[in-house]
Amino acid sequence: MSQQQDYKFEGWNALDKNSVKGQMVWQEYEPKAFADDDVDIKIMYCGVCASDIHTISGGWGDMPWPVVTGHEILGEVVRVGPKVKHVKVGDIAGVGAQNDSCLECDQCLKHREPYCDKGQTGTYAGIYYREGPGKGAKSYGGYANYHRAPSHFVVPIPDGLDHALAAPMLCGGVTVYSPLVQYGAGKEAKDVGIVGIVFAKALGANVTAISHSESKKADAEKMGATRFIATHSGKEDDFKPYARSLDLIVATTNDESMPLTGYLSLLRPGGHLILVGAPEKPLPAIPAFPLILNNVHIAGSAIGSPKLIKEMLELAAKQNVKSWIEKRDIKDANQTVIDMKASKARYRYVLVNTANGGKL
Missing domain, CATH: 3.40.50.720 (NAD(P)-binding Rossmann-like Domain)
Structure with a gap:
């Protein structure tokens, strides 16, 4: 049986395309209904990706507002469904730019989930279509305090890999x-x-x-x-x-x-x-x-599959591969978005949630 949820999902909501001007609003939102194969992560770090900027600016088209962006998510597992075997409560895990797919087509079975024949569900601004309690719900990303994702797309973070440095690897x-x-x-x-x-x-x-x-x-x-x-x-x-x-x-x-x-x-x-x-x-x-x-x-080429993310993280830990990052307090997400749009990042901003254990 999964643990009961005693926390709220809150994050930086982009309400319209003006949000890219530093107008995101911190507020509560409702994640997908929890399924037997889901995982909840208490977010410690979230990388800021150019995709986030293209999304909240409306550059890639209109979005299902409100949107909580962020798809380089890393933190502590706080809840797992009964079908989840590869991570447990207390583990450090991450989620990249994909949150779901059909898991049944030829592409998914070949560990090519980003190219799912039925289409992938993005980590934010996507719609879950697999059968289950979350079907039809919208996905919300990592500029937040918690994240809920199907466990297939949750990857354990290897020991010895700096958590803040690992976050941008999950997509970028x-x-x-x-x-x-x-x-x-x-x-x-x-x-x-x-x-x-x-x-x-x-x-x-x-x-x-x-x-x-x-x-x-x-x-x-x-x-x-x-x-x-x-x-x-x-x-x-x-x-x-x-x-x-x-x-x-x-x-x-x-x-x-x-x-x-x-x-x-x-x-x-x-x-x-x-x-x-x-x-x-x-x-x-x-x-x-x-x-x-x-x-x-x-x-x-799109993003990588969970299998490939796991392989990449293990290589990074083994060879001491490091991202070049600048940490920003998640409270300063609006200014971070402005600076990212102005191309000031060298080379990746990482939002840090100190209340959840992240270290600035």
Whole structure:
């Protein structure tokens, strides 16, 4: 039998798209009805993801307001359903950007839940559709004091991994890690470029950091990049010295004006450019000949499955992989959203709930 709930679910509610201006409201909300396979987490840390900003600004379209964002959730398990076996009350666990799926289709059975044939339920602003007491309810994220999730998407946090550093890995980290693994980083793909910040080093790849300016060069080198490419203007001259030098590029940027043709020129024949960022506007047009004559490929990749998140966290603990974060008190979530939108983060804000045991 599951434990009884003696706490309220409260969090920073975005009531409309003006919330991105620092107008979220702290108030109570009703989570999905508790199911036999559910877990409640007392939130200690929650990373702030660019997806949160795109959501509460309305940049990705209108939302089922109110919305509580945050899908890099880490904290203490305080309630488990009778069908839950892999975590128990008192464990430290996390939830990434996915909260549910059908768990029955070919994709789900192959540990590819983000690509569920019936569609995934996001950790916030999603609707639960699986049969059970929570069917039809809305999902609420981690800018809050508690989070309720189906246990399939709850991942134990390995011992020895700093909890604040682990939180951003649950979405931001695994979103990069997933295509790195899929496309053979460190194996078939020896030379890997990252438009953004680096996770590939731990997989044994030679890492090239790619950025629009030199401002992040020193940071990239500290993170393990062996080469840095600055794409100042996005024109051919920026890329020409490095042509055909990479096997794989993972682009984390949300910039709709990203120099796609330039990125493609960096790839060797057979190479892949994988988009994991999601700009609010259409991407630049791409001529056909650079694709055809160079045998290069553009693809996309979503978040990672629970299995992949677990694997990534174990690798991070083993190899002492660390996120670069700035902690912010969850009371300051509105200012944090404003600063995130202004691109002030270096490189991830993490909201800390000190009342729940988080450490600033």
